[in-house]
Amino acid sequence: xxxxxxxxxxxxxICRIRNALIGIFLLxxxxxxxxxxIYMVAWSFGPDREMAANSYSIFPGIxxxxxxxxxxxxxxxxxxxxxxxxxxxxxxxxxxxxFASMAGYAFAKISFKGSRPLFSLILVAMxxxxxxxxxxxxxxxxxxxxxxxxxxxxxxxxxxTAYNIFLSKQFFSSIPSALIESAKIDGASQLRIFYNLVLPxxxxxxxxxxxxxxxxxxxxxxxxxxxxxxxxxxxxxVGLKTFRxxxxxxxxxxxxxxTISTLPMFILFFSLQKYFLEGVTIGxxxx
Amino acid sequence: MKKxxxxxxxxxxxxxxxxxxxxxxxxxxxxxxxSAVTTSLKDYxxxxxxxxxxxxxxxxxxxxLFLKSVKNTLVYTVATVPVSLAISFIVALLIMPFKRKxxxxxxxxxxxxxxxxxxxxxxxxxxxxxSAPSGLxxxxxxxxxxxxxxxxxxxxxxxxxxIIMSLLGGHGTHIITYIAALMGIDSSYFEAADIDGASFFxxxxxxxxxxxxxxxxxxxxxxxxxSFQVFMNAYMMTGGGPDNNTTMxxxxxxxxxxxxxxxxLACAEAIILACLIACMTAVQFRVMGDxxxx
Numbered sequence: 001x002x003x004x005x006x007x008x009x010x011x012x013x014i015c016r017i018r019n020a021l022i023g024i025f026l027l028x029x030x031x032x033x034x035x036x037x038i039y040m041v042a043w044s045f046g047p048d049r050e051m052a053a054n055s056y057s058i059f060p061g062i063x064x065x066x067x068x069x070x071x072x073x074x075x076x077x078x079x080x081x082x083x084x085x086x087x088x089x090x091x092x093x094x095x096x097x098x099f100a101s102m103a104g105y106a107f108a109k110i111s112f113k114g115s116r117p118l119f120s121l122i123l124v125a126m127x128x129x130x131x132x133x134x135x136x137x138x139x140x141x142x143x144x145x146x147x148x149x150x151x152x153x154x155x156x157x158x159x160x161t162a163y164n165i166f167l168s169k170q171f172f173s174s175i176p177s178a179l180i181e182s183a184k185i186d187g188a189s190q191l192r193i194f195y196n197l198v199l200p201x202x203x204x205x206x207x208x209x210x211x212x213x214x215x216x217x218x219x220x221x222x223x224x225x226x227x228x229x230x231x232x233x234x235x236x237x238v239g240l241k242t243f244r245x246x247x248x249x250x251x252x253x254x255x256x257x258x259t260i261s262t263l264p265m266f267i268l269f270f271s272l273q274k275y276f277l278e279g280v281t282i283g284x285x286x287x
Numbered sequence: 288m289k290k291x292x293x294x295x296x297x298x299x300x301x302x303x304x305x306x307x308x309x310x311x312x313x314x315x316x317x318x319x320x321x322s323a324v325t326t327s328l329k330d331y332x333x334x335x336x337x338x339x340x341x342x343x344x345x346x347x348x349x350x351x352l353f354l355k356s357v358k359n360t361l362v363y364t365v366a367t368v369p370v371s372l373a374i375s376f377i378v379a380l381l382i383m384p385f386k387r388k389x390x391x392x393x394x395x396x397x398x399x400x401x402x403x404x405x406x407x408x409x410x411x412x413x414x415x416x417x418s419a420p421s422g423l424x425x426x427x428x429x430x431x432x433x434x435x436x437x438x439x440x441x442x443x444x445x446x447x448x449x450i451i452m453s454l455l456g457g458h459g460t461h462i463i464t465y466i467a468a469l470m471g472i473d474s475s476y477f478e479a480a481d482i483d484g485a486s487f488f489x490x491x492x493x494x495x496x497x498x499x500x501x502x503x504x505x506x507x508x509x510x511x512x513x514s515f516q517v518f519m520n521a522y523m524m525t526g527g528g529p530d531n532n533t534t535m536x537x538x539x540x541x542x543x544x545x546x547x548x549x550x551x552l553a554c555a556e557a558i559i560l561a562c563l564i565a566c567m568t569a570v571q572f573r574v575m576g577d578x579x580x581x
Contacts, residue, residue, distance in 0.1 A: 003477025005384040030396040103308035112301025131557035136322035157315040160308035190300040219404035258407040265402040280463040
């Protein structure tokens with residue numbers, strides 16, 4: 001966007017100074033916003049000690065790895081929690097990319113009886129707050145199906161979310177129908193059209209869907225907390241919350257735990273930044 | 288006489304494509320939705336629930352704590368969402384004069400807190416709000432020559448603490464959305480404004496803000512919807528205390544369901560929440576939606 005800010009063509013120095021001032025302000029404000037994260041990472045390298053009343057400042061005095069050892073040593077399940085989170089998030093991600101995108105494609109490009117009412121049902125479901133379904137879902141999974149403390153309980157309910165079906169339908173609708181019709185005339189089946197023609201055109205939206213699904217499942221606390229009672233089945237978020245109460249007075253091991261739980265997301269973010277940021281606007285603009 | 292049904296190939300394909308997703312969707316979303324309605328009309332017991340009609344709804348609406356939680360949620364929402372939008376709009380605006388690479392850097396910096404989980408963020412903020420004089424916020428207070436506070440456990444500051452935490456907690460998605468909206472504004476608008484001799488602030492007020500209205504409406508509506516379902520902060524930070532001053536609807540429903548086992552009441556409250564959100568959204572579209580084009 002050009003034109004909002006004056007370019008000060010008669011005096012480019014003013015323009016430079018102005019941008020420098022804005023830049024400094026933005027950096028300072030970013031530092032405030034990022035401060036909790038910085039604090040978390042910095043103190044995760046602090047010593048595994050009870051904090052005396054006035055012994056901690058913004059950064060730890062001693063930098064060591066002992067709090068990370070403590071986090072893994074305090075509970076025999078720490079590694080297991082990370083593993084559980086990974087398995088759950090990956091499974092939900094893969095099934096959403098396959099099943100939600102197939103459904104989205106059908107709603108966008110295959111004309112079949114009943115597609116409109118079914119899709120409206122999906123739209124309605126997107127608007128219902130999760131509190132409405134949480135109790136019946138809990139009764140269904142834990143009391144009726146006896147699936148508490150299992151991967152099935154963690155994975156199944158999120159396997160094809162209404163949002164992902166909606167998101168992919170919106171995207172597939174923008175692919176020209178003529179392209180698909182001509183493939184049909186050449187005798188290609190819908191499955192081949194979907195796999196060989198549509199999916200290659202949709203890499204970005206699929207990547208966004210995969211990343212968002214993985215991240216929200218990695219970070220989710222509520223559902224895993226409800227359906228797991230055995231420590232061995234906790235996800236890292238649930239584990240971190242219970243760890244909090246066990247070690248309430250020790251800052252650094254707590255921060256080490258929080259850092260470890262966030263680290264995979266930071267790594268993903270830095271390597272796939274484009275898709276994260278795209279994911280924000282894909283839902284907003286198309287919705 | 289035999290009659291041949293000729294089912295269209297398209298229809299078969301369509302249903303095969305949606306089959307898996309629909310089975311999951313019907314079992315794990317639609318069935319619970321319907322079941323929430325029936326459960327809300329019952330006194331739920333594992334065996335032999337009793338129909339009680341609207342009793343749960345009456346109990347919910349007549350309950351002072353429920354009304355308080357609605358009020359708390361409203362206060363929290365009104366104090367956080369509009370301010371967050373204002374901050375995000377300003378930051379997005381300030382990012383605009385930079386080159387693409389610098390813009391990406393700022394976008395990444397401001398979006399980063401959004402990738403951390405609610406549990407991890409809460410754990411950090413618990414320490415920042417530590418009530419000892421050495422707690423980080425209390426150190427800042429002492430620099431300002433103000434008395435140390437019992438941030439999370441005093442009824443004067445508990446809600447304020449949650450609001451501050453939300454406002455300093457990053458506005459990544461809002462900022463990114465606003466930037467996308469700003470990029471979409473055609474520069475001819477500004478050329479016209481320049482010819483009229485408009486100042487920077489006039490351009491922002493008369494050109495940029497009105498053109499961003501659809502985005503603002505979208506962010507406001509989704510912001511309110513999300514904020515009304517908030518659960519994590521109250522649960523992790525204050526437990527709803529002190530004296531239920533930070534009990535949000537989400538936390539109350541959770542407690543009624545999974546601490547006290549009152550499934551019927553919890554479902555009734557959740558459905559009231561859904562209706563509240565629907566009404567609020569309708570009102571927002573009414574008030575702001577006129578002359579917004581999509």
